[in-house]
Amino acid sequence: xxxxxxxxxxxxxxxxxxxxxxxxxxxxxxxxxxxxxxxxxxxxxxxxxxxxxxxxxxxxxxxxxxxxxxxxxxxxxxxxxxxxxxxxxxxxxxxxxxxxxxxxxxxxxxxxxxxxxxxxxxxxxxxxxxxxxxxxxxxxxxxxxxxxxxxxxxxxxxxxxxxxxxxxxxxxxxxxxxxxxxxxxxxxxxxxxxxxxxxxxxxxxxxxxxxxxxxxxxxxxxxxxxxxxxxxxxxxxxxxxxxxxxxxxxxxxxxxxxx
Amino acid sequence: xxxxxxxxxxxxxxxxxxxxxxxxxxxxxxxxxxxxxxxxxxxxxxxxxxxxxxxxxxxxxxxxxxxxxxxxxxxxxxxxxxxxxxxxxxxxxxxxxxxxxxxxxxxxxxxxxxxxxxxxxxxxxxxxxxxxxxxxxxxxxxxxxxxxxxxxxxxxxxxxxxxxxxxxxxxxxxxxxxxxxxxxxxxxxxxxxxxxxxxxxxxxxxxx
Numbered sequence: 001x002x003x004x005x006x007x008x009x010x011x012x013x014x015x016x017x018x019x020x021x022x023x024x025x026x027x028x029x030x031x032x033x034x035x036x037x038x039x040x041x042x043x044x045x046x047x048x049x050x051x052x053x054x055x056x057x058x059x060x061x062x063x064x065x066x067x068x069x070x071x072x073x074x075x076x077x078x079x080x081x082x083x084x085x086x087x088x089x090x091x092x093x094x095x096x097x098x099x100x101x102x103x104x105x106x107x108x109x110x111x112x113x114x115x116x117x118x119x120x121x122x123x124x125x126x127x128x129x130x131x132x133x134x135x136x137x138x139x140x141x142x143x144x145x146x147x148x149x150x151x152x153x154x155x156x157x158x159x160x161x162x163x164x165x166x167x168x169x170x171x172x173x174x175x176x177x178x179x180x181x182x183x184x185x186x187x188x189x190x191x192x193x194x195x196x197x198x199x200x201x202x203x204x205x206x207x208x209x210x211x212x213x214x215x216x217x218x219x220x221x222x223x224x225x226x227x228x229x230x231x232x233x234x235x236x237x238x239x240x241x242x243x244x245x246x247x248x249x250x251x252x253x254x255x256x257x258x259x
Numbered sequence: 260x261x262x263x264x265x266x267x268x269x270x271x272x273x274x275x276x277x278x279x280x281x282x283x284x285x286x287x288x289x290x291x292x293x294x295x296x297x298x299x300x301x302x303x304x305x306x307x308x309x310x311x312x313x314x315x316x317x318x319x320x321x322x323x324x325x326x327x328x329x330x331x332x333x334x335x336x337x338x339x340x341x342x343x344x345x346x347x348x349x350x351x352x353x354x355x356x357x358x359x360x361x362x363x364x365x366x367x368x369x370x371x372x373x374x375x376x377x378x379x380x381x382x383x384x385x386x387x388x389x390x391x392x393x394x395x396x397x398x399x400x401x402x403x404x405x406x407x408x409x410x411x412x413x414x415x416x417x418x419x420x421x422x423x424x425x426x427x428x429x430x431x432x433x434x435x436x437x438x439x440x441x442x443x444x445x446x447x448x449x450x451x452x453x454x455x456x457x458x459x460x461x462x463x464x465x466x467x
Contacts, residue, residue: 005383123407227382
């Protein structure tokens with residue numbers, strides 16, 4: 001059977017690894033290439049790089065990071081942050097990214113998803129969604145709203161609707177990132193993750209809130225996620241990737257244990 | 260004879276990850292898109308990601324379909340990967356496409372009963388060897404490889420099947436005949452077990 005995936009997310013700013021808490025207070029915590037290599041050797045299943053560099057003139061730094069990682073890490077590599085066109089996606093692919101994540105730009109111009117799917121294949125286009133909990137309303141019937149621009153701009157779009165729309169437009173995978181849970185280490189939003197995962201046929205990656213091994217267990221079982229995204233819990237050395245996988249394996253989650 | 264492995268370029272996906280992985284195992288390789296370069300290669304990798312219909316059109320337009328058949332027929336060690344494997348069968352349900360016919364059988368879409376199982380089949384899955392092959396040397400129970408696909412090979416001759424995986428149903432994930440071996444999974448994205456397969460390919464004579 002297919003294994004559940006443990007994916008590490010590395011936020012990169014100006015070529016350095018950064019980690020945010022509730023999308024603010026980012027600080028540098030190391031060299032992304034070295035971290036990527038370390039996690040790969042410790043059994044990580046997939047890597048996501050998110051470019052949070054403010055200025056667009058620093059994009060070449062990100063391409064260089066991707067290129068250096070791709071030369072030494074032989075697992076799927078996904079890259080996002082500021083992808084606005086097929087050209088952006090193609091540049092990242094040539095640098096070594098397998099999958100391309102689109103987020104804000106796809107909300108503003110949904111055709112970006114189908115254009116990228118056409119150019120690089122559905123399976124390589126990942127729709128990443130930043131989502132916050134709101135009061136249920138006629139406009140937001142699920143009680144979950146899409147927010148863009150790094151969590152700063154609420155869009156009045158229902159997250160469940162957008163997930164299904166993203167699938168229809170050709171996304172091959174979804175990242176469900178809870179802004180409320182992001183960086184708190186209190187656990188994933190299980191309600192949100194299972195709501196979306198059960199509404200689509202494409203794989204769903206849960207993101208935001210992982211702090212303890214049981215959080216991964218919860219989201220991969222009750223949360224119905226196909227993969228769990230982790231960041232702080234491994235970046236600061238609190239846990240090792242292999243230790244998290246051993247925990248999941250011991251609790252009978254199907255996980256890759258040989259690498 | 261050229262000592263370099265040719266990675267067949269037919270506009271079907273990102274070949275650089277295959278190139279990087281070859282480099283990692285010491286296999287000198289280059290991306291080639293014309294039949295003459297393919298015909299002079301001592302070793303061939305036939306990768307590919309994308310849709311069967313467009314892939315076949317592109318192969319034919321470049322004259323690579325007949326060149327590929329020729330290099331395989333003359334005994335050149337050849338490794339197919341993912342879409343490369345799929346279009347090596349006779350027919351694919353994807354875009355209703357007649358394919359190369361290097362292996363007897365068809366390629367079918369996953370039709371899964373379990374609503375919790377996603378398509379594409381994306382991620383790591385165990386590969387179980389069912390028959391010995393030099394390129395699967397060292398394969399151990401529990402070894403997993405990385406997959407991304409919505410269609411799977413269904414060969415009519417089971418004696419060509421060297422390994423299987425399970426996704427609700429069992430499917431063939433590695434086919435071989437003489438000097439041609441092909442996998443549904445991506446060795447270039449499968450960590451050490453994948454690199455091991457590529458390293459074995461780099462020294463493979465083309466016999467089983």
